[in-house]
Amino acid sequence: MQNRIVLVSDDSDFFEYINSKLKIRKQDELYRYGYEALSDKLPLISSAVVIIDSENQPEQCLESLKQLKGIPAIVFAYNINPDFELEAYKLGALSFVTPFISDREFDTRLTSALRIASLLDKNSRYRKFLVKNNILKNENEVFLDYENVLDKELEKIRAEASDAVLMAISPNEKTKFLLNPNQIEESILNNIRANDILMNYAPNKYFLILRDTSVENAEKIWQKIRNSIPEKVYAGFVKAAASKVRQQLVNEVLNKLHEAINCDMDFVKRNTVSAGIKGENFKIFRQEFNKKIEKIVIPVFYHIQQKYNNRLFNALIQIGGEDGFYTLNINGRHTSASFTITSPGFSKINIDITYSCHNTVPGKRFSLEPDELEAGFLEDLLEQFIMEFRKEINDDNT
Numbered sequence: 001m002q003n004r005i006v007l008v009s010d011d012s013d014f015f016e017y018i019n020s021k022l023k024i025r026k027q028d029e030l031y032r033y034g035y036e037a038l039s040d041k042l043p044l045i046s047s048a049v050v051i052i053d054s055e056n057q058p059e060q061c062l063e064s065l066k067q068l069k070g071i072p073a074i075v076f077a078y079n080i081n082p083d084f085e086l087e088a089y090k091l092g093a094l095s096f097v098t099p100f101i102s103d104r105e106f107d108t109r110l111t112s113a114l115r116i117a118s119l120l121d122k123n124s125r126y127r128k129f130l131v132k133n134n135i136l137k138n139e140n141e142v143f144l145d146y147e148n149v150l151d152k153e154l155e156k157i158r159a160e161a162s163d164a165v166l167m168a169i170s171p172n173e174k175t176k177f178l179l180n181p182n183q184i185e186e187s188i189l190n191n192i193r194a195n196d197i198l199m200n201y202a203p204n205k206y207f208l209i210l211r212d213t214s215v216e217n218a219e220k221i222w223q224k225i226r227n228s229i230p231e232k233v234y235a236g237f238v239k240a241a242a243s244k245v246r247q248q249l250v251n252e253v254l255n256k257l258h259e260a261i262n263c264d265m266d267f268v269k270r271n272t273v274s275a276g277i278k279g280e281n282f283k284i285f286r287q288e289f290n291k292k293i294e295k296i297v298i299p300v301f302y303h304i305q306q307k308y309n310n311r312l313f314n315a316l317i318q319i320g321g322e323d324g325f326y327t328l329n330i331n332g333r334h335t336s337a338s339f340t341i342t343s344p345g346f347s348k349i350n351i352d353i354t355y356s357c358h359n360t361v362p363g364k365r366f367s368l369e370p371d372e373l374e375a376g377f378l379e380d381l382l383e384q385f386i387m388e389f390r391k392e393i394n395d396d397n398t
Contacts, residue, residue: 003028003114006045008064009053010034021106035060039067047121049113058084065091072113140185146199146207150246153209157240164240165218166249167208168257175231176204187228215239226266234260235267247366258376290324297326300375304382337389349373
């Protein structure tokens, strides 16, 4: 394996001294830079081990550590001041060496640093692959393929019988325009643990898996995140129980998120009450049920139609429905897609998504309790439906 070692100093004697202790092979790479030149060379040394001379210019050494940001760095010093050592470790120094260290100890520390550099290089290449394949965001540790991530996490939760919470996070329609790009995700990432997983669900909407956590503790974590964001942002929580499938959790957590937005509360706790007839006249019950659903579905369908008509590869969006049956269809030149809402027995709501195209695109079904259907949640599903149409069926309309 090839090693890359970078020496940083303005003292030529330092280079000669360290060089005599390095066991450089023909395939290894050795670079020598002054403090001022280091910033321009950072792209070249991302997978290197850096040895920095701190003896004559300790402040320059600390400034160099600030620039390295995670690159394994060994600090060389004749005399180690405790305050300087503490500050260097805070800035990411891996270890200290002095002229009094044995060659064997020096080699051990350097070998350890080189192994870390190799691991970081592999992680960097793996990350580039994930970014290239639209699995991970380039800027932050935010997963884009939330469906596969949730499925894998649920498998772990079932296997380990562990506690976990799924959180949905979003601003409202007004505050989302007041936030800078990536501001929400950066605040989340700065306040969660390394094993918590942040996923991008839709523009300005995120899912967060908190492992080994109760809903009560998740609410405390959310307050910490919430306090670090300057604008109003909302959240919903559900326990990621092993008995629940992914789409059931997604439906529940989005429902709680949108209730928080509608009530203008940071978050709300809510027990869903299933609708039932309980001896009431069935005809009256059916009429009231349909009126309630229609008041939600028709305005949202109309809003989506006006928003996307003539913007989907010359496809036409059509809506229709009556008596518990509502449809939103997208009809293109060579393909079509359908979003259908039905309420069999007026006791539950089914949402079916189907495609008719040359590619094999599987259909989907979501089942909800009547009280779980609300405008914000339905609009989220429709936005996802439109996004999938664009992604999966674009080739058929070109």
